[in-house]
Amino acid sequence: MRIERELMRGAGPAAVMRLLEGGERYGYELVKLLDRQSGGVLAMGQSTLYPLLYNLEAKGLVAARTETSAETNRPRKYYRLTDKGKRQLIRDRKQWEALSVAMGKLGVIGG
Amino acid sequence: MTCFMVNEEATMSEATQRSFFSRMRHTPMRDALRGRITGRLDVEYRLVTSGLPIPAQALIRRVVKRTRLWRIERVEVVDELIAHFLDGIDAGEPVDELIASFGDERAAARLIGRAKRRNRGVVWQALIALRWLACGIIVFYLLSAIYFYSGSPSINVNYVDRLNAPLKDAPADRLAWPLYRQAIPALRGERRINDEGDALLDAKPGSPYWPEAVAWLQSRKQAIELVRQAAQKPTLGFVYGPEGSQRDPDLWPRSDDWKTDADPLLADVLMPNLQDFRQIARVLHADARLAREQGDTARVMRNAETLGKLAGHVREGEVLVAHLVGLGIRHLMLDVIEEALNDSARNPLAPDNLQRLAHQLAHPTTAAELMSFTGDRMAIRDIIQRIYTDNGDGDGRLTPEGARLLKSFMVSHGGFPASWLEPLKVALTTPLLPVLSASRPELTAASERLFDIADANLAHPMRETDWAAYDQQIQSWQESAVDRIQFEPLRQWVRRGMIIAGLSGAQATAERYLGRRDGMLVALALEVYRQRHGDYPSALNDLVPALLPQVPADRITGGPLHYRIVDTKALVYSVGADRDDDEGRPARKRSGEPEPTLAARWHMSAGTAPDGDWVLYSPQPESE
Numbered sequence: 013m014r015i016e017r018e019l020m021r022g023a024g025p026a027a028v029m030r031l032l033e034g035g036e037r038y039g040y041e042l043v044k045l046l047d048r049q050s051g052g053v054l055a056m057g058q059s060t061l062y063p064l065l066y067n068l069e070a071k072g073l074v075a076a077r078t079e080t081s082a083e084t085n086r087p088r089k090y091y092r093l094t095d096k097g098k099r100q101l102i103r104d105r106k107q108w109e110a111l112s113v114a115m116g117k118l119g120v121i122g123g
Numbered sequence: 124m125t126c127f128m129v130n131e132e133a134t135m136s137e138a139t140q141r142s143f144f145s146r147m148r149h150t151p152m153r154d155a156l157r158g159r160i161t162g163r164l165d166v167e168y169r170l171v172t173s174g175l176p177i178p179a180q181a182l183i184r185r186v187v188k189r190t191r192l193w194r195i196e197r198v199e200v201v202d203e204l205i206a207h208f209l210d211g212i213d214a215g216e217p218v219d220e221l222i223a224s225f226g227d228e229r230a231a232a233r234l235i236g237r238a239k240r241r242n243r244g245v246v247w248q249a250l251i252a253l254r255w256l257a258c259g260i261i262v263f264y265l266l267s268a269i270y271f272y273s274g275s276p277s278i279n280v281n282y283v284d285r286l287n288a289p290l291k292d293a294p295a296d297r298l299a300w301p302l303y304r305q306a307i308p309a310l311r312g313e314r315r316i317n318d319e320g321d322a323l324l325d326a327k328p329g330s331p332y333w334p335e336a337v338a339w340l341q342s343r344k345q346a347i348e349l350v351r352q353a354a355q356k357p358t359l360g361f362v363y364g365p366e367g368s369q370r371d372p373d374l375w376p377r378s379d380d381w382k383t384d385a386d387p388l389l390a391d392v393l394m395p396n397l398q399d400f401r402q403i404a405r406v407l408h409a410d411a412r413l414a415r416e417q418g419d420t421a422r423v424m425r426n427a428e429t430l431g432k433l434a435g436h437v438r439e440g441e442v443l444v445a446h447l448v449g450l451g452i453r454h455l456m457l458d459v460i461e462e463a464l465n466d467s468a469r470n471p472l473a474p475d476n477l478q479r480l481a482h483q484l485a486h487p488t489t490a491a492e493l494m495s496f497t498g499d500r501m502a503i504r505d506i507i508q509r510i511y512t513d514n515g516d517g518d519g520r521l522t523p524e525g526a527r528l529l530k531s532f533m534v535s536h537g538g539f540p541a542s543w544l545e546p547l548k549v550a551l552t553t554p555l556l557p558v559l560s561a562s563r564p565e566l567t568a569a570s571e572r573l574f575d576i577a578d579a580n581l582a583h584p585m586r587e588t589d590w591a592a593y594d595q596q597i598q599s600w601q602e603s604a605v606d607r608i609q610f611e612p613l614r615q616w617v618r619r620g621m622i623i624a625g626l627s628g629a630q631a632t633a634e635r636y637l638g639r640r641d642g643m644l645v646a647l648a649l650e651v652y653r654q655r656h657g658d659y660p661s662a663l664n665d666l667v668p669a670l671l672p673q674v675p676a677d678r679i680t681g682g683p684l685h686y687r688i689v690d691t692k693a694l695v696y697s698v699g700a701d702r703d704d705d706e707g708r709p710a711r712k713r714s715g716e717p718e719p720t721l722a723a724r725w726h727m728s729a730g731t732a733p734d735g736d737w738v739l740y741s742p743q744p745e746s747e
Binding site for chain 1: 239
């Protein structure tokens with residue numbers, strides 16, 4: 013199932029930040045993890061992921077570094093969660109939990 | 124497709140073999156300054172050397188091109204997208220699937236471009252904000268200009284007609300103007316007798332010019348009599364406006380050239396008759412002097428009475444300037460009476476004459492009876508209707524015609540600097556006037572509030588008035604930049620110095636007349652008492668109630684007027700602005716010359732007030 017754009021706009025950043033909580037990751041890796049760990053629900057293409065990452069970067073929630081792989085001799089950009097991003101993720105998590113509970117109570121989910 | 128592939132390969136071949144100039148062209152300035160020709164901004168080179176299949180290269184090329192990012196940002200995006208595709212290929216994904224899962228190209232370009240721009244520095248963000256601000260200002264300016272230039276005033280009220288309204292049903296035989304009009308030509312033409320501004324009718328008995336003055340007056344007996352008859356009429360009957368009584372080439376030969384707007388501005392209405400009324404009053408004053416010389420007390424009495432009635436006629440003009448001319452005429456009437464009293468040793472005034480004069484002077488008693496600001500209030504309302512639009516509910520905005528009218532005030536009253544930049548400034552700011560200036564209701568409310576304060580004050584003696592709120596309002600228009608812009612129309616009126624700014628001063632002028640009149644009433648009563656008892660009373664209270672209903676109040680303190688005998692003559696005075704009894708000694712000007720009315724000031728602290736009294740009646744011998 014694909015999530016509608018409006019919902020994705022709210023869920024996408026939180027999902028990406030959650031994946032970065034475990035350590036730094038690069039773009040393709042994030043695409044694959046989102047697809048796999050969300051069972052395809054939050055799967056997003058490059059056209060969605062990279063603008064999302066650049067926006068998080070502009071807000072100071074993630075930081076990036078470029079490293080050239082010794083193996084492939086290719087530059088690759090790695091993203092990690094900043095302290096500000098960690099605090100934001102805590103807030104987002106609480107809000108999603110509250111939202112989830114509320115939607116459950118309303119019978120929108122879990123019914 | 125084959126053709127495309129061939130072209131792409133050709134491009135790749137060219138791109139992989141970069142010339143020095145090509146690398147130079149794609150080298151950042153920073154690298155070039157360090158002597159390194161890196162060519163690292165060459166997106167095409169990066170793509171063709173990436174090892175990506177051509178469809179993937181083409182996709183990235185299209186997306187990056189559409190982002191409209193800086194070259195350095197494009198390189199970052201290209202590198203990341205290349206890495207993404209290569210990672211996918213390394214993971215065994217077919218290129219077609221990777222391209223299919225990329226998403227909407229256009230949306231990607233738009234979102235990537237927007238997101239990358241958010242990462243730009245503060246200076247760039249500030250410049251963009253400034254650009255938006257500038258755009259906003261331009262849009263706002265254009266909208267204001269449309270708003271401004273689409274407005275036009277609607278003149279709904281003809282205030283000149285309102286000024287003339289009392290004449291509408293007045294019968295012709297009750298109108299004084301036709302008689303004054305006949306007399307006026309004969310009463311003009313008085314010649315100057317010296318360089319100090321004195322004219323023939325200023326000559327007094329004993330002066331070398333007196334015989335000529337007498338001849339001048341005697342040759343105009345009929346005209347003077349006509350004036351006396353005119354003064355008996357209840358209504359002046361001067362019709363104001365370009366097509367009214369002012370259009371009279373026999374009286375004013377250039378009146379055909381005067382401005383003749385079909386719908387004239389009330390403030391521009393001419394009152395050429397005022398100058399002639401002033402001259403008539405001078406003639407009556409001089410004729411009273413001649414009458415005393417001739418022992419003709421009845422003529423003195425008639426001239427004094429005529430001056431009072433003439434002042435009443437002038438007052439019908441309803442605008443401040445007419446009221447001020449009327450007050451001047453009333454002062455001449457007091458001069459006639461004062462001179463007659465001072466001459467009582469030679470030409471004693473009979474008690475019934477003294478009583479008649481006292482009755483004539485008994486009214487008016489307040490400034491509100493001597494003047495009103497009705498005409499001036501109408502003049503401002505007239506201005507407002509000519510500069511604002513009217514939505515029918517009293518609201519409106521400034522119009523181009525209104526701006527032109529205001530500009531004409533500024534130009535004609537020196538408020539429009541001649542700097543070469545000024546026309547440009549005016550051209551640029553004019554369309555903003557409706558936004559910057561006060562709205563019609565705001566301006567109306569501000570002017571009405573001022574006139575309300577003025578009218579309320581006019582009903583009270585000057586000592587009980589409060590002009591502070593009025594003065595503060597006027598002051599704020601001069602000092603506050605915001606108010607100055609917002610209330611420019613009223614401010615221009617203030618600059619003109621004709622209306623509004625002079626209202627408190629006008630009341631003080633009226634109050635000075637009333638004070639002098641009070642003194643004259645006391646002097647008349649004192650003369651009657653002297654004639655009855657052979658001497659003056661010991662105190663003014665002795666005149667009450669037989670000769671005065673009460674002792675008039677000192678118009679500065681509110682206490683009783685003061686009186687004393689100087690050289691067997693009565694002197695009546697107010698203690699003046701310093702509120703200190705100086706035994707009738709008048710305050711002196713800086714030159715040291717005594718000035719009887721210098722101390723007639725209100726709302727001054729005793730410390731700043733001139734030292735001396737306000738002399739209301741002084742039995743000075745008439746001197747040349």
